[in-house]
Amino acid sequence: MLYQLSYRGTPVAIRHGPPPRKIGRICTAPRPGIGSAQKVRKRDRVFHHMQVVFHLGAPCTDGGLLLQSLARNRARLAQDGILVPSQSRYRPLLRDTVRALKGRVASPDVEDALLDAIIEDHEVERLIFSDALLVSIPRLVVTGPQIWPMIERQVAALRGLFPSASPEIFLAMRDPATLIPALFDASKFTDFTEFTQNMQPHAATWSEMLRRLRMAHPDVPVTVWCNEDTPLLWGQLLHEITDTPHDYPLQGVDDLIETIMEPTGFKRLQRYLADNPAQSEIQRRRIVSAFLGRYALETAIEEELDLPGWTPELIETLTLAYEDDMAEIARIPGVTLLAP
Numbered sequence: 001m002l003y004q005l006s007y008r009g010t011p012v013a014i015r016h017g018p019p020p021r022k023i024g025r026i027c028t029a030p031r032p033g034i035g036s037a038q039k040v041r042k043r044d045r046v047f048h049h050m051q052v053v054f055h056l057g058a059p060c061t062d063g064g065l066l067l068q069s070l071a072r073n074r075a076r077l078a079q080d081g082i083l084v085p086s087q088s089r090y091r092p093l094l095r096d097t098v099r100a101l102k103g104r105v106a107s108p109d110v111e112d113a114l115l116d117a118i119i120e121d122h123e124v125e126r127l128i129f130s131d132a133l134l135v136s137i138p139r140l141v142v143t144g145p146q147i148w149p150m151i152e153r154q155v156a157a158l159r160g161l162f163p164s165a166s167p168e169i170f171l172a173m174r175d176p177a178t179l180i181p182a183l184f185d186a187s188k189f190t191d192f193t194e195f196t197q198n199m200q201p202h203a204a205t206w207s208e209m210l211r212r213l214r215m216a217h218p219d220v221p222v223t224v225w226c227n228e229d230t231p232l233l234w235g236q237l238l239h240e241i242t243d244t245p246h247d248y249p250l251q252g253v254d255d256l257i258e259t260i261m262e263p264t265g266f267k268r269l270q271r272y273l274a275d276n277p278a279q280s281e282i283q284r285r286r287i288v289s290a291f292l293g294r295y296a297l298e299t300a301i302e303e304e305l306d307l308p309g310w311t312p313e314l315i316e317t318l319t320l321a322y323e324d325d326m327a328e329i330a331r332i333p334g335v336t337l338l339a340p
Helices: 065-071 074-079 087-101 108-117 152-161 174-188 206-217 227-242 256-258 263-275 283-294 314-327
Strands: 002-004 051-055 126-130 168-173 224-227 302-303 335-338
Touching: 002 206, 051 152, 065 074, 065 126, 065 227, 087 108, 087 126, 126 227, 152 206, 168 227, 174 314, 206 224, 206 227, 206 283, 206 314, 224 227, 227 256, 227 283, 227 335, 256 263, 263 283, 314 335
Parallel strands: 051 126, 051 168, 168 224, 224 335
Antiparallel strands: 002 302
16 A cells, blocks of 8 residues: 655555645645744853764654764865764774763763764864764664653763763654654564564554653753645755754755655756855745656655554654644754754
């Protein structure tokens, strides 16, 4: 059975007969109760010392493309004190140091040694780690009735590596109706029923996880967004994570759009934007949305779900609960919810 999706995200309509001509939540309309192109809550910024950003994924959201887009700007960002190290450089360092500390906070000497190994000779004000495996492997993202039941402990371990820095967390959320099948595909399991036997997807909500995270780490600002909205937020996400203004020149602001549009349509979009530069982020989103409405790749915005034990009714229930959960998330103090 086919489900209408946006960027392999939320199934917003079950196909029965001819498909409706729409692209899920890739649209110009603002999310109810949030406001067009507005942040629900602005993060407090601390400038006294280095900022350390942890982009935690989540797994099966951008597929590592966000890090690739950031890496395209690595040299320019480094000139402004913003460092985006490669995973090959920092992943073993973080992993081994966390294991050695065994829950303890790094001493000044350990922190300095870790930073020296990652930063080298750069002058850094903002250090960005983007890795969907920082919290857990795909199999453990949903356990029982919770998403990331270990999030409090893992964030404590990560921030404990850099106790003198100001941590920030960024993460994309995804509809459990498509997240869990994607996690299964990313795992080593071959049986979906076995993979999900300890999961209670109808009870797992992002808001519950975020409340636990904020209760355990009330001083850490958190920025979240829906994976289904990512195509229209991509440029803003790059600026948010790097903490650069909208007019700061960044490459890769259309990297994701390119993957879900017909090549001809993408070239036309680029020409249009070159001839008619958008005057604001809102205007740019409207232009991109219009081109997506005409040139989006069906294979990129639709997914066939045929899962043992999962009925269309269950999938629809999960999706509706996910949509309702956004209103709960918008009310969590210290959490910034980004939306088109």
